Every structure is written in structure tokens, then in C-alpha cells.
Amino acid sequence: xxxxxxxxxxxxxxxxxxxxxxxxxxxxxxxxxxxxxxxxxxxxxxxxxxxxxxxxxxxxxxxxxxxxxxxxxxxxxxxxxxxxxxxxxxxxxxxxxxxxxxxxxxxxxxxxxxxxxxxxxxxxxxxxxxxxxxxxxxxxxxxxxxxxxxxxxxxxxxxxxx
Amino acid sequence: xxxxxxxxxxxxxxxxxxxxxxxxxxxxxxxxxxxxxxxxxxxxxxxxxxxxxxxxxxxxxxxxxxxxxxxxxxxxxxxxxxxxxxxxxxxxxxxxxxxxxxxxxxxxxxxxxxxxxxxxxxxxxxxxxxxxxxxxxxxxxxxxxxxxxxxxxxxxxxxxxxxxxxxxxxxxxxxxxxxxxxxxxxxxxxxxxxxxxxxxxxxxxxxxxxxxxxxxxxxxxxxxxxxxxxxxxxxxxxxxxxxxxxxxxxxxxxxxxxxxxxxxxxxxxxxxxxxxxxxxxxxxxxxxxxxxxxxxxxxxxxxxxxxxxxxxxxxxxxxxxxxxxxx
Numbered sequence: 196x197x198x199x200x201x202x203x204x205x206x207x208x209x210x211x212x213x214x215x216x217x218x219x220x221x222x223x224x225x226x227x228x229x230x231x232x233x234x235x236x237x238x239x240x241x242x243x244x245x246x247x248x249x250x251x252x253x254x255x256x257x258x259x260x261x262x263x264x265x266x267x268x269x270x271x272x273x274x275x276x277x278x279x280x281x282x283x284x285x286x287x288x289x290x291x292x293x294x295x296x297x298x299x300x301x302x303x304x305x306x307x308x309x310x311x312x313x314x315x316x317x318x319x320x321x322x323x324x325x326x327x328x329x330x331x332x333x334x335x336x337x338x339x340x341x342x343x344x345x346x347x348x349x350x351x352x353x354x355x356x357x
Numbered sequence: 358x359x360x361x362x363x364x365x366x367x368x369x370x371x372x373x374x375x376x377x378x379x380x381x382x383x384x385x386x387x388x389x390x391x392x393x394x395x396x397x398x399x400x401x402x403x404x405x406x407x408x409x410x411x412x413x414x415x416x417x418x419x420x421x422x423x424x425x426x427x428x429x430x431x432x433x434x435x436x437x438x439x440x441x442x443x444x445x446x447x448x449x450x451x452x453x454x455x456x457x458x459x460x461x462x463x464x465x466x467x468x469x470x471x472x473x474x475x476x477x478x479x480x481x482x483x484x485x486x487x488x489x490x491x492x493x494x495x496x497x498x499x500x501x502x503x504x505x506x507x508x509x510x511x512x513x514x515x516x517x518x519x520x521x522x523x524x525x526x527x528x529x530x531x532x533x534x535x536x537x538x539x540x541x542x543x544x545x546x547x548x549x550x551x552x553x554x555x556x557x558x559x560x561x562x563x564x565x566x567x568x569x570x571x572x573x574x575x576x577x578x579x580x581x582x583x584x585x586x587x588x589x590x591x592x593x594x595x596x597x598x599x600x601x602x603x604x605x606x607x608x609x610x611x612x613x614x615x616x617x618x619x620x621x622x623x624x625x626x627x628x629x630x631x632x633x634x635x636x637x638x639x640x641x642x643x644x645x646x647x648x649x650x651x652x653x654x655x656x657x658x659x660x661x662x663x664x665x666x667x668x669x670x671x672x673x674x675x676x677x678x679x680x681x682x683x684x
Contacts, residue, residue: 240524241445245385270389270449270520273527305593306504306526309534310541310604331431332535333438337528341431357527 198231199224201259208247209336212290215248219278222269230263231256236274239337276338276356291320293342293353319344320351327351385448385464386517391456394514397581402515403458404477404574405584407467408657409506410450411478414468415665416499417443418672419482428489435535439496442528449521469676473666474659481564483656483664490550490557493539498561500533501597502568505590514582537601544605555607569594572657 203216276295284294324346420440486492510522543554578584654660
């Protein structure tokens, strides 16, 4: 298996139903001889999973026979939820996590302020009811918000668009 | 490790994962091009990175102190997540400062081994909050200012600052929305919550002017297209602050354009009986300008309140008592 294929199969520690490739944080895998340089980008500046991701990539590539593994970070271009693949979105939904919509496109000028939580329709991943409400903009991790469905009464997580 | 030797485990470890910030990422800028743009003074660039990094570090610590004290579980999560984002920004900025300074210090040394007078954060981030209303007022001020600043930093001639800015804009947008929505909820809530939110909005105003006062280091780096001149952010700040306070049915005295620059915002200048120059800076009977805050000078020059000393005593205690410890 190529180094790129090995790296792409490593699971994300926070959202283990996704691979790093599904999440879109795997930016490059460069092989030379028995060495590999993997480049990843953090979802958020303070993402505490980065160290674990680095270790998991190193372990997987060593197990696949690559003696020298280096994991680098790039900050730019900044990660966006638009990089979550179609397969990744299906896996999130199957796990009861609402996948993100398109990331907001900004017009020129100051960043717009949101005084009322988004009323954009986010459907319930449990029962499919199209109108759900936000409980909190932050959840167990910075990348997810907490919502609830008024029909089936179930709370669920939604991957925030950034 | 055994439970009998829990403390030994702090230093008895062959992993290089330090307690620093918890992630153990040895270098958050690994693999990022570390070139300093031509014509930029390394000392000035390092000082600027420290300013922005210290703002994030100290604000993050103050937010962490709210965990287990927030009114609802959801707010604990929100504040912890906001604190974590800021800690991430602080790590990147302190690492950049250390790299550019090239004096053998790293992010840990900068965070844990400096004394209060060596910190370059604005005083706004130091303050302990009297209640949740004071917290959300202060967070709204901080996030509104920082978002405007980071947004302009995305075009910095320093590619690392530009990247940190671009990443931070996405994060701080959510921080500002969170704070703004709480200010509206409390201001436009009950009579009691309205009054307490109004008091909190008034009491944060004396800390606002410092945010927009450019430091000589900033101005020199503005000339090199590296830094943002904070005085250019004031109109955006005033617009957002006014928009939120209006939605919250609160008075915006002190932040409205034309009233800015007065440190005792909340009390109209004329009513306070203080003679005012055309600049809006209050003048004492002697004609000497009054100090523009509880202390002369600026946090950017290391002039801090006692609150910073308290924070550092907590933040640095493990690092200083267990040098080189890991877990």
C-alpha cells in the first residue's frame, strides 16, 4: 500500500467514524525511499487532537514499513468544513451527527455579526424532521454545536460551518 | 507509574509530551515557512507577536477560571472551547515570537518563565469578572476588537502572522457571536438582568481605550506592512458595540462615535464636572492630562494591574515548581 493510502485510512480521534482524508485535514503525503513526510492542517488553532493524530499517523506508517516518518503542520490555507468529503458527510449522518452545510462566503468588509442563532434549516439526523433548534453554539469540541429536534425530542450534534 | 508516586510521574517520563498547554505538540509551527520578511526588525516582530500572543494567553486563562462556575453546562463548554481556541492562537504566536527572537527561549519559557512586567498584553484581558454579565461584556469587547485586528492581519507581510490571522478570524467570529447573544439575552431580559448587564457594559468601558492606542512598535511594523494599526479598528468596534447594545436595549454611552476616548465612559463628561480638551481627554485643574487608567502607561509596556500577578501565580505554579516536568 502506498504511504498516501495508509495515511488516508487513519481515523480521526475526535470523530472516529471519519478518516483523516474524510475530514480533509490531510494536505500532502510525500514518499522518498523508506521515508514519508505527511502534512496536516489543524481544524482549529487549539485542536487538542493534533498530537494524537501525529502519533497515529506515525504508528500506521511505521507498521506499513516506512522507517522514517515526519509529520508537519501547515496553517494556510486554513481548514474549512467544505473539505469534508461526500463520503465523510455520509458517515457523519450515519453516526447521528449532522454534517455541515456550505461554509459561509464573506462579502468584502467587516465580518458580519450574528445576533440570532441561525434559523437555517438543519434536519434531524434521527427522524429527518427538517426544522431543529440550536441549544448551544459549542459542544464537546469547538467544531460541533449542540441542537435538538422538537419532534423526536432528541438532542444531536452538528458540525459547524467554518 | 504507581499511585504512590503520582508526583514522580510528572518528571519520570520518556515521552517529550510536556504539560505545556496539554497537547504536547513540540512545535505548533513545524513545517511552516519561518522566513522573516526583508527589512523587518526581528526584535520588533518578536515583540509584536508577544503582544498578540499574551492577549490570547491571559484571556484564555481568565475564561478557564469560569469552568465549573458558569450558569449552565452549555456555557461551560462554550467558554472552555473559546479558551482553547485562544490558547491555540497563543501557542502559535508565542512560538513565532520565540522563533523570530532566536534567543534560546521557546513557547513554554515565554508563557511560564516571564514575570508580570515582561508580559505585553492589554489590561482588558487581566480583569477578574465580578459576575457573568461582566464576563460577557468583556468578552464582547475583546472578541470584537480581536476579530477586526485578525481580519486585517490576514494581509500582513509576515506570512506566519497572516496565516494565524486567517485561522483566527473563523474562530473569533463564533466567540463574538456567543458574547453578543448573551449581552442581548441579559440586556433585553428581566429588569434585574438588564440593570446588571448595563452596569457591566459601563464598567468595561475604562478598559477599552487602551485597545486602540498604537504602541511605537506597532506603528513601526505598520510602516513595514506587518502589523495592524489598532487606531484604525475603532470605527468597526464602535459600530458593532452600538449594534449589540441597541439590540440589548442598553445605553451605549462611552462607545458611540464622538464620545470615544474618554476613560470614565458611562458618565457623560460634562456631568462628571471634568474640563475637557477638544481631544476629549480629561484635564485636571493644573492642565496636566490625567492618567488614562488605573496605572500610567500601557500593558503593552508592561504596566499591569495586580490581577495579572494573580493569574501568573496560578498559571506558572506547576512549571516553576517542577521545571521540565512532563505528564
